[in-house]
Amino acid sequence: MTKLESLNPVYSQVKDPELVAVRRRQIVRAAVDLFVEKGFHKTTTREISRECGFSIGTLYEYISSKEDVLYLVCDYIHSEVETRLTRALVAHQNGKETLRQAIEAYFKVMDELQDWVLIIYQELQSLPHDLMRHVLRKEEEITAVFERMIRKGMEDGSLSVLPADVHLMAHNIMVLGEMWTFRRWALRKQYTLAEYTEQQIALLLQK
Amino acid sequence: MTKLESLNPVYSQVKDPELVAVRRRQIVRAAVDLFVEKGFHKTTTREISRECGFSIGTLYEYISSKEDVLYLVCDYIHSEVETRLTRALVAHQNGKETLRQAIEAYFKVMDELQDWVLIIYQELQSLPHDLMRHVLRKEEEITAVFERMIRKGMEDGSLSVLPADVHLMAHNIMVLGEMWTFRRWALRKQYTLAEYTEQQIALLLQK
Amino acid sequence: MTKLESLNPVYSQVKDPELVAVRRRQIVRAAVDLFVEKGFHKTTTREISRECGFSIGTLYEYISSKEDVLYLVCDYIHSEVETRLTRALVAHQNGKETLRQAIEAYFKVMDELQDWVLIIYQELQSLPHDLMRHVLRKEEEITAVFERMIRKGMEDGSLSVLPADVHLMAHNIMVLGEMWTFRRWALRKQYTLAEYTEQQIALLLQK
Amino acid sequence: MTKLESLNPVYSQVKDPELVAVRRRQIVRAAVDLFVEKGFHKTTTREISRECGFSIGTLYEYISSKEDVLYLVCDYIHSEVETRLTRALVAHQNGKETLRQAIEAYFKVMDELQDWVLIIYQELQSLPHDLMRHVLRKEEEITAVFERMIRKGMEDGSLSVLPADVHLMAHNIMVLGEMWTFRRWALRKQYTLAEYTEQQIALLLQK
DNA sequence: CATGAATGAGTCTTCATTCAT
DNA sequence: GATGAATGAAGACTCATTCAT
Numbered sequence: 001m002t003k004l005e006s007l008n009p010v011y012s013q014v015k016d017p018e019l020v021a022v023r024r025r026q027i028v029r030a031a032v033d034l035f036v037e038k039g040f041h042k043t044t045t046r047e048i049s050r051e052c053g054f055s056i057g058t059l060y061e062y063i064s065s066k067e068d069v070l071y072l073v074c075d076y077i078h079s080e081v082e083t084r085l086t087r088a089l090v091a092h093q094n095g096k097e098t099l100r101q102a103i104e105a106y107f108k109v110m111d112e113l114q115d116w117v118l119i120i121y122q123e124l125q126s127l128p129h130d131l132m133r134h135v136l137r138k139e140e141e142i143t144a145v146f147e148r149m150i151r152k153g154m155e156d157g158s159l160s161v162l163p164a165d166v167h168l169m170a171h172n173i174m175v176l177g178e179m180w181t182f183r184r185w186a187l188r189k190q191y192t193l194a195e196y197t198e199q200q201i202a203l204l205l206q207k
Numbered sequence: 208m209t210k211l212e213s214l215n216p217v218y219s220q221v222k223d224p225e226l227v228a229v230r231r232r233q234i235v236r237a238a239v240d241l242f243v244e245k246g247f248h249k250t251t252t253r254e255i256s257r258e259c260g261f262s263i264g265t266l267y268e269y270i271s272s273k274e275d276v277l278y279l280v281c282d283y284i285h286s287e288v289e290t291r292l293t294r295a296l297v298a299h300q301n302g303k304e305t306l307r308q309a310i311e312a313y314f315k316v317m318d319e320l321q322d323w324v325l326i327i328y329q330e331l332q333s334l335p336h337d338l339m340r341h342v343l344r345k346e347e348e349i350t351a352v353f354e355r356m357i358r359k360g361m362e363d364g365s366l367s368v369l370p371a372d373v374h375l376m377a378h379n380i381m382v383l384g385e386m387w388t389f390r391r392w393a394l395r396k397q398y399t400l401a402e403y404t405e406q407q408i409a410l411l412l413q414k
Numbered sequence: 415m416t417k418l419e420s421l422n423p424v425y426s427q428v429k430d431p432e433l434v435a436v437r438r439r440q441i442v443r444a445a446v447d448l449f450v451e452k453g454f455h456k457t458t459t460r461e462i463s464r465e466c467g468f469s470i471g472t473l474y475e476y477i478s479s480k481e482d483v484l485y486l487v488c489d490y491i492h493s494e495v496e497t498r499l500t501r502a503l504v505a506h507q508n509g510k511e512t513l514r515q516a517i518e519a520y521f522k523v524m525d526e527l528q529d530w531v532l533i534i535y536q537e538l539q540s541l542p543h544d545l546m547r548h549v550l551r552k553e554e555e556i557t558a559v560f561e562r563m564i565r566k567g568m569e570d571g572s573l574s575v576l577p578a579d580v581h582l583m584a585h586n587i588m589v590l591g592e593m594w595t596f597r598r599w600a601l602r603k604q605y606t607l608a609e610y611t612e613q614q615i616a617l618l619l620q621k
Numbered sequence: 622m623t624k625l626e627s628l629n630p631v632y633s634q635v636k637d638p639e640l641v642a643v644r645r646r647q648i649v650r651a652a653v654d655l656f657v658e659k660g661f662h663k664t665t666t667r668e669i670s671r672e673c674g675f676s677i678g679t680l681y682e683y684i685s686s687k688e689d690v691l692y693l694v695c696d697y698i699h700s701e702v703e704t705r706l707t708r709a710l711v712a713h714q715n716g717k718e719t720l721r722q723a724i725e726a727y728f729k730v731m732d733e734l735q736d737w738v739l740i741i742y743q744e745l746q747s748l749p750h751d752l753m754r755h756v757l758r759k760e761e762e763i764t765a766v767f768e769r770m771i772r773k774g775m776e777d778g779s780l781s782v783l784p785a786d787v788h789l790m791a792h793n794i795m796v797l798g799e800m801w802t803f804r805r806w807a808l809r810k811q812y813t814l815a816e817y818t819e820q821q822i823a824l825l826l827q828k
Numbered sequence: 829c830a831t832g833a834a835t836g837a838g839t840c841t842t843c844a845t846t847c848a849t
Numbered sequence: 850g851a852t853g854a855a856t857g858a859a860g861a862c863t864c865a866t867t868c869a870t
Binding site: 039041121122124125126136139140143164165167168169171172175176179183185186187190191196199200202203206 | 328329333343371374378379383392393394403406409
Binding site for chain 3: 850851852853854
């Protein structure tokens with residue numbers, strides 16, 4: 001955590017890294033709820049500090065702009081996705097089975113964190129360029145997890161995917177998982193998460 | 208056009224429908240450019256009116272809130288997508304071939320209008336609920352176009368898709384097309400549009 | 415009417431005095447209702463013209479500013495008060511009885527036109543100085559009616575009022591009548607119009 | 622003061638009640654002058670803040686709408702009337718004499734604060750309903766002061782008023798006092814304050 | 829470290845009035 | 850005489866950010 005913190009592109013006035021971590025966790029928790037409820041633009045810094053339980057002045061001791069809060073939130077959400085995904089991953093005999101379970105786990109995480117995932121989809125654009133790059137890098141890291149799994153399956157012969165398709169397929173898995181959140185207005189009318197997952201896996205892995 | 212106008216949820220003070228259509232086209236043209244450049248939130252109504260070449264008062268004769276402009280823009284973009292897609296559609300002997308060409312056409316449109324499509328993805332959330340519904344309905348209409356094509360292919364035997372998968376597949380086509388715009392930060396590094404299209408079609412239609 | 419019109423301080427583009435009178439009657443009728451409903455400031459000229467049934471351009475053919483409408487309305491209300499008051503006046507044997515009946519009639523008119531009278535009380539201040547003078551003159555004219563009656567009563571011996579009090583008493587009658595409208599929030603809880611009238615007359619004429 | 626503050630229907634962002642009181646006094650002082658000069662509608666919030674000596678943002682830390690300023694002003698004026706009236710009241714032997722002196726004092730206050738009283742008469746209508754109720758309640762409280770005095774005079778036999786007339790008489794005193802301000806265009810031509818007071822008392826107390 | 833009052837540029841929106849047709 | 854589209858100054862209010870305490 002402290003290592004991540006030191007890489008953190010968000011500047012803080014306060015020097016005690018322990019305290020910074022604690023306060024930022026508070027900030028993220030408060031902001032996520034508010035962003036879910038009313039979006040980034042309609043949430044004020046005052047509301048965030050109030051929800052955090054400290055003053056607006058204190059808030060600005062730990063960030064240097066409202067966008068920083070959005071970055072912290074996006075970063076946290078990605079971490080949460082990663083954590084939960086990793087936790088759910090179990091190595092199986094063959095790569096195909098591992099991938100199938102990973103997709104299932106991933107879609108489940110998307111469902112659990114749908115409001116949060118939506119924040120990333122909808123508010124990312126409001127980040128300044130350098131902060132956006134950080135977030136996109138994380139997205140790519142998660143994508144890479146799937147890419148590695150696909151390769152595993154190809155190596156052990158359980159999956160037959162063209163080498164040229166591997167990268168794309170990983171992206172597809174990511175997007176089709178996120179799609180469960182950002183197309184929920186259409187998909188929820190027709191599918192449960194289980195049905196959606198099963199059918200997408202079938203299409204992806206070409207039964 | 209007048210029929211579309213009458214269905215239009217955006218109120219105008221001005222009674223002449225001809226003029227309303229003309230002015231709104233101006234508004235959309237100006238706003239699209241500005242939204243592409245700086246996003247909806249960072250674009251001011253004054254900038255829009257200035258770009259239109261008329262006064263802020265005149266702008267408000269044709270809309271009743273800034274959100275209306277966003278709606279007009281989203282609506283226009285969807286219409287443009289629909290128009291170009293329809294224009295590109297040619298019936299072929301079998302449904303599979305028609306679908307393949309449709310996907311190709313659709314992806315091409317996504318590429319051409321990528322900045323515009325991005326607006327819908329990024330700013331839709333800023334629409335009031337009733338206006339958002341209108342936009343989502345249009346999205347569903349386009350999705351339905353693909354659904355019908357898939358069914359055609361199933362009927363003439365050129366496509367073998369499970370009935371339960373049809374709806375989902377149509378959504379996947381839509382999303383994988385849009386993904387070319389909202390994941391361009393990753394995809395452009397690896398694929399040209401032609402490559403991307405070819406590979407996605409291969410995956411979708413399971414050669 | 416045309417004579418009054420010619421004295422009218424409100425300028426009209428239109429030369430046909432007949433038409434001016436007709437249109438202005440429309441304007442007053444529309445505006446009175448709107449002013450009662452939402453007050454002068456919150457009523458727009460557009461609303462007035464819409465309520466009149468003609469365009470905003472036409473409205474401005476018959477007035478030269480929004481304040482003119484207010485003046486026309488105030489003037490009309492005063493005329494209406496005067497007309498109804500005059501209509502109700504019947505000469506009796508003695509002046510005291512005449513006055514008593516006049517007060518009764520006046521209070522009744524105040525009650526009937528309470529919403530209108532309120533407009534004068536509340537919006538008069540929005541008139542430019544010269545128009546306000548016109549309205550106040552009319553108020554004085556009505557006051558003078560009561561003054562003359564009191565003098566009649568003094569002359570025929572039915573009323574004993576000190577000469578120095580005559581003018582003031584007339585003003586008091588006016589104000590106590592108007593008070594029935596502008597203090598209705600308090601008076602209505604305690605009195606009917608009949609009770610209010612009876613008691614005020616008793617106090618005024620010192621039974 | 623804090624007790625009054627807690628009953629205050631005007632919300633402030635600022636927590637320190639001491640400071641709120643100080644700033645609001647500034648606001649009232651600035652606004653009263655401006656309202657006297659140009660009326661509520663023609664006074665802008667920017668002018669108020671400028672006159673206060675602080676920024677528009679600061680103004681809005683202590684109120685939440687322009688109407689709040691009007692309420693603060695009305696409230697202050699009433700308080701001032703009450704204070705001055707109370708200060709001037711001296712208990713005399715009998716109730717009639719006390720009342721006479723009270724009326725005199727009240728009329729004197731009306732004269733001193735005529736511009737301020739006029740604000741209440743002319744701008745009250747611009748208050749939202751709930752704020753208007755607060756103001757009217759205060760008006761009733763002052764009215765009740767006179768009512769109690771009249772009853773005192775009835776009890777000690779110095780005044781002979783019908784029980785049914787007490788309430789009305791109190792209202793009449795209030796209105797005839799305020800009339801000195803809102804009919805000054807007519808009354809000033811004929812009376813000095815002393816004359817006006819003397820004659821009204823004579824009429825009210827039926828020599 | 830924490831506080832929160834102060835700032836003021838910036839935003840959307842309104843609406844009385846004009847004038848070309 | 851009638852119309853109504855165009856104008857743009859003006860107004861209320863917001864809110865991210867700072868800085869003295």
